[in-house]
Each structure stands twice: as C-alpha cells, then as structure tokens.
Amino acid sequence: QKEVEQNSGPLSVPEGAIASLNCTYSDRVSQSFFWYRQYSGKSPELIMSIYSNGDKEDGRFTAQLNKASQYVSLLIRDSQPSDSATYLCAVNIEREKLTFGTGTRLTIIP
C-alpha cells in the first residue's frame, strides 16, 4: 500500500526557534509534494509545494525534498505561537489523488 508517514507528535518548540517536521513516502514515482497546515477544527491550507530535489524557501518556511531517500521536510524559522497547528504532508502518488499523512501536531511555546 502506498503510504505517507509522519511522526504524529506532539512536537513542542519554543517561540523563535526552528521547528522541523519530517515525512517519508513509499512510492518512488511520486513527483509532487505538499505541506498543508490544519488548525484545530478547520480545513487544510496549502503552505508549501515542492517538485524537485533540494530546498524551496518561502518566507519563514523551507521545504526540503530528497527523492532518493523518499523524504520531505518542512522547516519553520522564527516559530510563532500562530504556527501552532497540525502539519499535513501530502504526496501526489496517483494521478489525481493526494495521499495525506496523519499529520504532526506542532505547539509553539511562548
């Protein structure tokens, strides 16, 4: 079965520090990778997409992709209390279908 794996957490990080979230996926042919943020009781919101190996930066967020290791990560610099949420890794494993991980719950401690 094609899967996306994440550590469910909770992950606690002090305000101002770097939060590091990790995700592995099982299908080598996957081409598209995403990080969605989901606040409690709310819908997922796209924060980063990455399609090629290496780093992609957008403001305080950096996505990192290593296709050889089947690994994608998200770094959040200068963490803020508003970053407290569940972060969902999603992979486009099959043509029109996003497969989500279970999510990592992140808490930023003021």
Added chain:
Amino acid sequence: EPEVTQTPSHQVTQMGQEVILRCVPISNHLYFYWYRQILGQKVEFLVSFYNNEISEKSEIFDDQFSVERPDGSNFTLKIRSTKLEDSAMYFCATGQTNTGELFFGEGSRLTVL
C-alpha cells in the same frame, strides 16, 4: 480572496437517509475534489472530477456515493443511504491544475445517527 464555499456546515441525519453536500468552487478552477476526515484521523481522498466527469475515485467511493455539477457552479456529493461510518467532515477542494495545489472549503460535518 477567492474561496471555496460549502453548505451545509453541519448536517445530522438518520442512518439510511440520503444526504447532499454542496460546494461552490473558485470560479476559474477546473479540478474538483471531495475528501473526508473522520474525527482524529487522516484526510482521505474520495473522488476527483474534471470536465464534467469523474477522473479518479477511491475504494471508499462506492455505489452509495455520487458527484455531479448540474448547473455549472455547484459541485455536489450525494450519499444515497448513509451509514454510521459515513460520519465525518467532508471537504470540497478545487484547483486550477491537477498538481495537488488545492484550495479547501471549510467543510461539511456529517453526523449519522
């Protein structure tokens, strides 16, 4: 900012009843999806819809489920005869492309009693 709108926000129904969940996609988006999330579990793909037909569906999307876009604006998910295990949050999502960069609606919470 354009958004995906879903109605109703919450529906309570008796087992065996039909339910229709509605979604108004972002206007220039071409790809439409339904996902669901059972409380405390992961977001699961149900179906994708493009050019007025289903392009892909999951094993969850059995004969009890159907989708349509009858008037060119609303995108609907119908569950013909609800079961207890259909209780979940149902998210409509849309995209300009099929890459996976999706905009999600706020969800419709379905409770089956």
